[in-house]
Amino acid sequence: MQAIAGAVWWVAVFLSPAVREATLGGLDPVMVAVLDVPLFVGASAAAAFGLRFAAVLATGWTMAVTVALAGYATLTSEAGWGVLFMAAAAGASVFALCLLILGRVPTEWILVGPFAFAPADARGGVAVHAARTAAQIVVFWGLFLVVGPLVIDLLEQRWGLAVGFPAFIRIAGLVVLLLASALGIWSAAAMSTRGDGTPLPAAMPNRLVIAGPYRYVRNPMALSGIVQGVAVGLILSSWLVVVYAVLGSLVWNFAVRPHEESDLEARFGDEFRGYRAAVRCWWPRITAVPASSTADAG
Incomplete structure (x- = not known):
């Protein structure tokens, strides 16, 4: 699919000035095609037939082009759509390479550092867990809901991809x-006061919270974090921030949640299985x- 999409794109580049300008800006398409056709289109096609070296080559080339094109677009305000297409291709290449090799x-590779599952030190007490939870909220909300979206919005503007939203959309956001923030704070409070732990995977509750x-x-x-991300995108009038929030939800649902629920099932057994059967994700x-005196990390 990637090889076919790349071939179609190159045909469009040479047939349509609009496509060429949107994806390559002022770059010479012939010079780019000399390298990209064999290393992206050709290598992707060879990888589809199981040639591992070709898969490695296509993935490495795609990632390098994405970084280079992002730098070019940031400096010139050109080829913004090309950056998005190559970023999508880089993600698809990494995904396919993992399947092939x-x-x-290996979704467990992202569960490192503060995202590695480990129970909190229960000796800290409610006050300590609440303080740590508050600190986590400041750090993670600041990073993922302020810094990240602002950078994305800046790049969206610089790359010429911005689309203005009506004023009422910003107010709704x-x-x-x-x-959503109120829901997040309520959830964090329940976790830290009833679970002998914090929402952070590296300091998870010691009890299953159903409160x-x-x-x-x-x-x-x-749920709160995803909705917050979408809301921030609406406030900034940034469709890329909305996409960022949606992609984050997919990563969490398909990469993180299965490991989290496996950990909860291993630690809490039938109690968690019953809870999972009764309450949707x-x-x-x-x-x-019914409320439980035990605390939940779900």
């Missing part, structure tokens, strides 16, 4: 952000499940 995508918002939905903090219940 390893037979799977602000309202949604406040509501507060966890009585309605299994992952209120994840994303769609809240209308009525709350």
